[in-house]
Amino acid sequence: MSLSTKNILGAKDLNKQDIQQILDTAESFKEISTRSIKKVPTLRGKTIINLFFEPSTRTRTSFEIAGKRLSADVINISGSTSSTAKGENLIDTARNLEAMNPDILVVRHNCSGASALLTQFIKCPIINAGDGAHEHPSQALLDLLTIRSHKGDLQGLKVAIVGDIRHSRVARSNIKAMQTMGMQVRVVGPPPLIPVELERLGVEVSSDLSKSIKDVDVIMVLRIQHERQNQMFLSSLREYSNYFCLTAEILAQARKDVLIVHPGPVNRGIEISLDVMEGPHSLILNQVTNGVAIRMALFYLLLGENNANPN
Amino acid sequence: MPTLIKNGRVIDPANKLDGSFDILINDGRIEAVEPKGKISGSKLKGIAEIDAKGCVVSPGFCDMHVHFREPGHEYKETIETGSASASAGGFTTVAVMPNTSPVNDNRSVTELILSQARKTSAINILPIGAISKGLKGETLSDMGELKEAGCIGYSDDGRPVMDSELMRRALEYSRMFDLPCIQHSEMLDLTLGGCMNEGIISTELGLKGMPVEAEDIMVFRDISLLAKTGGRLHVAHISSGGAVDLVRQAKAKGLPVTCEVAPHHFTLTEEACREYDTNSKMSPPLRTHQDIELIKEGLRDGTIDIIATDHAPHDLADKQVEFSKACFGIVGLETALPLTLKLVDEKIITLEKAVDLLTHQPCRLFNLDKGDIGVGKIADIVIFDPQSKYCIEPEKFKSRSKNSPYKGWQVRGQILHTLVAGKTVYSVGNE
Amino acid sequence: MKSTLLNSKDISRAVNRISHEILERNQGAESIALVGIRTRGVAFSLRLKEKIAEIEGVSVDHGVLDITLYRDDLAAGIQKPELKRTDISFTLEGKHIVLCDDVLFTGRTIRAAIDALMDFGRPASVQLAVLIDRGHRELPIRPDYVGKNIPTDRSKRVQVLLNEEDGEDKVFIQEPDNG
Numbered sequence: 001m002s003l004s005t006k007n008i009l010g011a012k013d014l015n016k017q018d019i020q021q022i023l024d025t026a027e028s029f030k031e032i033s034t035r036s037i038k039k040v041p042t043l044r045g046k047t048i049i050n051l052f053f054e055p056s057t058r059t060r061t062s063f064e065i066a067g068k069r070l071s072a073d074v075i076n077i078s079g080s081t082s083s084t085a086k087g088e089n090l091i092d093t094a095r096n097l098e099a100m101n102p103d104i105l106v107v108r109h110n111c112s113g114a115s116a117l118l119t120q121f122i123k124c125p126i127i128n129a130g131d132g133a134h135e136h137p138s139q140a141l142l143d144l145l146t147i148r149s150h151k152g153d154l155q156g157l158k159v160a161i162v163g164d165i166r167h168s169r170v171a172r173s174n175i176k177a178m179q180t181m182g183m184q185v186r187v188v189g190p191p192p193l194i195p196v197e198l199e200r201l202g203v204e205v206s207s208d209l210s211k212s213i214k215d216v217d218v219i220m221v222l223r224i225q226h227e228r229q230n231q232m233f234l235s236s237l238r239e240y241s242n243y244f245c246l247t248a249e250i251l252a253q254a255r256k257d258v259l260i261v262h263p264g265p266v267n268r269g270i271e272i273s274l275d276v277m278e279g280p281h282s283l284i285l286n287q288v289t290n291g292v293a294i295r296m297a298l299f300y301l302l303l304g305e306n307n308a309n310p311n
Numbered sequence: 312m313p314t315l316i317k318n319g320r321v322i323d324p325a326n327k328l329d330g331s332f333d334i335l336i337n338d339g340r341i342e343a344v345e346p347k348g349k350i351s352g353s354k355l356k357g358i359a360e361i362d363a364k365g366c367v368v369s370p371g372f373c374d375m376h377v378h379f380r381e382p383g384h385e386y387k388e389t390i391e392t393g394s395a396s397a398s399a400g401g402f403t404t405v406a407v408m409p410n411t412s413p414v415n416d417n418r419s420v421t422e423l424i425l426s427q428a429r430k431t432s433a434i435n436i437l438p439i440g441a442i443s444k445g446l447k448g449e450t451l452s453d454m455g456e457l458k459e460a461g462c463i464g465y466s467d468d469g470r471p472v473m474d475s476e477l478m479r480r481a482l483e484y485s486r487m488f489d490l491p492c493i494q495h496s497e498m499l500d501l502t503l504g505g506c507m508n509e510g511i512i513s514t515e516l517g518l519k520g521m522p523v524e525a526e527d528i529m530v531f532r533d534i535s536l537l538a539k540t541g542g543r544l545h546v547a548h549i550s551s552g553g554a555v556d557l558v559r560q561a562k563a564k565g566l567p568v569t570c571e572v573a574p575h576h577f578t579l580t581e582e583a584c585r586e587y588d589t590n591s592k593m594s595p596p597l598r599t600h601q602d603i604e605l606i607k608e609g610l611r612d613g614t615i616d617i618i619a620t621d622h623a624p625h626d627l628a629d630k631q632v633e634f635s636k637a638c639f640g641i642v643g644l645e646t647a648l649p650l651t652l653k654l655v656d657e658k659i660i661t662l663e664k665a666v667d668l669l670t671h672q673p674c675r676l677f678n679l680d681k682g683d684i685g686v687g688k689i690a691d692i693v694i695f696d697p698q699s700k701y702c703i704e705p706e707k708f709k710s711r712s713k714n715s716p717y718k719g720w721q722v723r724g725q726i727l728h729t730l731v732a733g734k735t736v737y738s739v740g741n742e
Numbered sequence: 743m744k745s746t747l748l749n750s751k752d753i754s755r756a757v758n759r760i761s762h763e764i765l766e767r768n769q770g771a772e773s774i775a776l777v778g779i780r781t782r783g784v785a786f787s788l789r790l791k792e793k794i795a796e797i798e799g800v801s802v803d804h805g806v807l808d809i810t811l812y813r814d815d816l817a818a819g820i821q822k823p824e825l826k827r828t829d830i831s832f833t834l835e836g837k838h839i840v841l842c843d844d845v846l847f848t849g850r851t852i853r854a855a856i857d858a859l860m861d862f863g864r865p866a867s868v869q870l871a872v873l874i875d876r877g878h879r880e881l882p883i884r885p886d887y888v889g890k891n892i893p894t895d896r897s898k899r900v901q902v903l904l905n906e907e908d909g910e911d912k913v914f915i916q917e918p919d920n921g
Binding site for chain 3: 024027028029032035036037039040041042070300
């Protein structure tokens with residue numbers, strides 16, 4: 001029992017069996033977080049380094065708690081992207097960390113491909129906790145876990161991902177992972193926020209929110225970044241909200257059992273209305289809980305791999 | 312000492328010569344070109360001989376688009392190392408782009424380059440002067456002074472002339488000096504922050520794309536200006552199929568436009584970026600299969616005039632970084648021949664045409680008395696074995712930099728000897 | 743090569759006897775809880791629970807323990823066993839816990855199980871019931887209830903099959919395949 005990949009760089013590297021195994025393992029880990037002593041000794045003596053070049057509370061904390069619940073030593077390092085023009089910073093930091101013999105490196109960076117670059121310098125497994133607009137695989141996995149625990153099976157489910165697809169690593173990871181699991185993905189957003197040739201990935205593209213959520217099992221709402229409106233992608237957040245905010249009125253046209261997920265943090269009233277966010281369809285807090293279980297599963301499955309020793 | 316190159320297949324497009332000839336070189340010039348075995352008698356006493364059996368003997372290659380980084384970025388390349396790279400690739404003449412530091416936008420920098428070349432280079436170095444002062448795209452450089460100092464063309468390469476008014480005046484003014492304006496065609500407002508072709512791969516990788524329209528629009532703009540301005544427009548490193556078509560139409564109208572293509576733009580597609588390989592990060596970016604097909608069509612029908620490498624050496628520190636932060640470019644000189652010969656294998660062009668694109672055509676475009684091995688001409692010659700197979704090993708490049716996406720490629724076509732003015736400047740296995 | 747050590751009837755008799763011993767030692771079923779160690783300890787513990795109910799008319803608390811996360815050989819780089827749920831939904835305080843497993847060998851599994859159990863609370867005592875004790879202990883662990891002592895060669899493998907998991911009841915010795 002082991003994953004087909006040494007690093008978790010993206011959902012694109014995970015096959016169906018890998019994803020199933022990660023979700024199953026995470027399912028078993030959920031129980032630990034409900035105990036009064038929320039810790040098992042599994043990764044005692046292991047060192048996990050969270051190397052974050054971008055500010056993040058949610059994801060970093062989730063990885064940190066996951067590591068600690070497995071008894072690993074978790075160290076948080078904030079990398080700076082501002083220094084040096086040539087970006088030796090990342091490589092230098094990586095080389096330094098390698099010398100400290102970590103067992104897992106969790107990396108977040110604002111450049112797409114940064115974690116792939118690090119694999120050239122780091123021997124231990126790397127988990128990509130978000131690289132630019134490329135991938136954020138653990139987020140997609142926790143989304144799938146959340147959806148699966150409500151729907152039972154992922155195969156054949158229809159999903160609408162709404163918002164800024166262009167700049168979203170969450171969307172990219174989810175598209176890949178969902179397609180691997182046999183789900184149908186539709187993306188919804190204003191055309192400037194849809195990257196070119198996306199349809200070639202087998203994704204349906206729409207800019208009509210009400211129409212495109214009618215027949216789906218899951219609506220994933222993405223965070224819209226305020227700074228986009230100054231970059232020619234958006235006229236204004238107000239107008240964006242007019243067309244793409246998931247309100248109770250629009251939701252009324254969806255299926256009664258539709259699920260709503262959001263990778264957070266939420267801009268209330270811009271991409272989703274408060275009543276919908278806190279309503280019965282919303283799984284936003286389940287996602288946070290499941291995030292810890294997914295990251296525990298990733299740590300567990302990545303450590304000590306490739307070293308089969310029967311009995 | 313006189314040298315006889317014998318038993319080779321001589322391809323000299325300038326003189327429409329292709330066949331078994333022997334070439335006698337004396338005093339740096341071509342003394343005789345005669346059918347195989349016909350140079351004999353007293354002439355042959357005490358001379359050096361090069362047996363070119365099974366090989367092609369042609370004028371030394373001429374690359375009208377290289378970056379030798381000197382002055383300013385000698386850690387990437389110098390005129391000396393760049394020249395060594397050129398001669399290893401069969402090139403005897405190169406035109407160096409002005410985006411050095413300081414920029415080659417005045418006589419003193421041009422003279423510095425030429426003086427460095429005399430001291431350290433065994434090949435012919437021809438400077439290209441800037442179109443605008445400091446490459447800033449604001450005011451015209453002193454084009455007359457640059458020509459007098461030895462520049463053979465004008466370009467802001469590395470960046471385009473964005474300002475249409477300035478480009479218009481550059482085309483007009485350069486007419487006075489009868490030198491081409493070489494444009495790096497890229498609408499910067501469309502490519503801001505971009506690092507690869509915009510398309511399915513950039514979408515998947517989450518990288519900012521550089522749309523093909525950024526190239527097409529500027530080529531269209533420049534061609535539009537040309538009808539009124541006159542002058543000569545040379546489109547550098549054409550990478551877009553659409554731009555090839557625009558040049559074709561302009562030529563049909565009789566406009567004074569020419570263009571070049573770099574080997575990577577007819578060899579690699581955007582797929583090469585998939586693993587975030589920064590050695591495949593180029594400007595203009597590697598495009599699609601369809602673009603390659605249209606470029607090949609352009610080579611076949613003569614729309615594309617010459618092959619130029621856009622040799623852009625970069626240190627490891629500039630390439631071994633996040634993809635979006637890496638420098639654009641490739642070490643081009645040492646892989647140009649085998650990549651061009653692939654076009655011959657694919658029957659896109661003939662071997663003779665391939666040699667023409669690398670020799671006679673660039674010299675014709677830039678009014679150079681080179682790329683011609685007729686009797687009396689300076690003996691700049693390359694001898695290559697078009698069949699010999701080998702593996703591309705960037706670590707063995709003569710260039711100071713090793714940035715090449717072709718590492719490990721099995722290719723055919725090896726440079727055996729490069730001669731400048733009759734003197735061997737490169738000899739395989741004898742380096 | 744296999745040789746059968748216990749058949750279905752032998753197992754049934756052992757379960758019967760151990761149930762009586764547990765009740766006798768704990769003076770009834772009042773404060774007893776059974777915890778089965780995955781995988782076959784669970785079936786064994788459920789049989790004891792059933793038997794105790796039959797004898798005393800009391801349904802004792804029952805839990806399931808997956809000790810994977812407490813193993814001392816995980817970090818050493820073994821291949822990952824499939825992780826299954828632990829389920830202990832009663833409080834341990836004041837309870838006499840009987841840990842149940844099919845085979846007692848080195849004692850390392852039991853060490854892990856005790857550690858795991860302690861994370862759920864503080865029981866009055868922990869006792870150990872096993873169907874087979876094959877010896878070769880590596881830790882100071884001793885069973886309180888034993889179905890059968892079977893001295894074995896270290897290299898051999900004692901295999902317990904239980905109806906609930908395997909479709910038949912049987913205990914046999916498996917010679918090493920590549921011995």
